[in-house]
Amino acid sequence: xxxxxxxxxxxxxxxxxxxxxxxxxxxxxxxxxxxxxxxxxxxxxxxxxxxxxxxxxxxxxxxxxxxxxxxxxxxxxxxxxxxxxxxxxxxxxxxxxxxxxxxxxxxxxxxxxxxxxxxxxxxxxxxxxxxxxxxxxxxxxxxxxxxxxxxxxxxxxxxxxx
Ligand code: ADP
Numbered sequence: 298x299x300x301x302x303x304x305x306x307x308x309x310x311x312x313x314x315x316x317x318x319x320x321x322x323x324x325x326x327x328x329x330x331x332x333x334x335x336x337x338x339x340x341x342x343x344x345x346x347x348x349x350x351x352x353x354x355x356x357x358x359x360x361x362x363x364x365x366x367x368x369x370x371x372x373x374x375x376x377x378x379x380x381x382x383x384x385x386x387x388x389x390x391x392x393x394x395x396x397x398x399x400x401x402x403x404x405x406x407x408x409x410x411x412x413x414x415x416x417x418x419x420x421x422x423x424x425x426x427x428x429x430x431x432x433x434x435x436x437x438x439x440x441x442x443x444x445x446x447x448x449x450x451x452x453x454x455x456x457x458x459x
C-alpha cells in the first residue's frame with residue numbers, strides 16, 4: 298500500500314502547542330507528516346531556520362512519522378518534489394479563514410492535484426500564535442503551557458527574565 302504523506306507548511310517561529318496539536322491530528326490521517334519551514338517568508342523571524350528545525354526536533358520526541366524540512370519558493374512545487382498530494386493547515390479563529398481560503402484556492406489553480414486539509418486545534422490553543430508567544434516572552438511573560446519545554450528554554454535565552 299502506498300504511504301500517505303502530507304506537508305504541513307509554516308514559519309514555525311517558534312513551534313507552539315497549537316502547531317503540535319495540528320501535527321498530531323494530521324498524524325491520525327497520514328503515515329508521514331512533513332513539517333516544512335517556509336524560508337522565503339522571512340518576516341522578521343526571531344529564530345533562524347536551523348534553530349527552528351532543531352526546536353521542532355526537540356519537541357516531537359523522536360516520532361519517526363514526522364519529517365522536518367525547509368523549502369523556499371512555491372509550496373506547490375515543494376509538494377510535488379516530495380511526492381505528496383496533501384497540505385495540512387490549521388485554523389484558529391475566523392480571521393485565518395480568508396487568507397487560508399485565498400492561498401488554498403491559488404494553490405489549487407497552480408496544481409489541481411493538490412488538496413489542502415484544514416484542521417481545528419483544541420480549544421486550549423485556538424488563540425495561540427507564534428507572534429503572540431514572542432510578544433509575551435519579550436516582555437517577560439510566562440509562556441509555559443503554550444509551547445514545548447525546549448521552546449520555553451530557547452525563548453528564555455533570547456529574552457532573559459528581567
Ligand atoms: P503562526 O501564525 O503561528 O506564525 P505559521 O505561519 O507557523 O503560524 O502557521 C503554520 C500553520 O499552523 C498555519 O496553518 C496556521 O494557521 C497554523 N497554526 C498556527 N498556530 C495555530 C493554532 N494555535 N491553532 C491552529 N492552527 C495554528
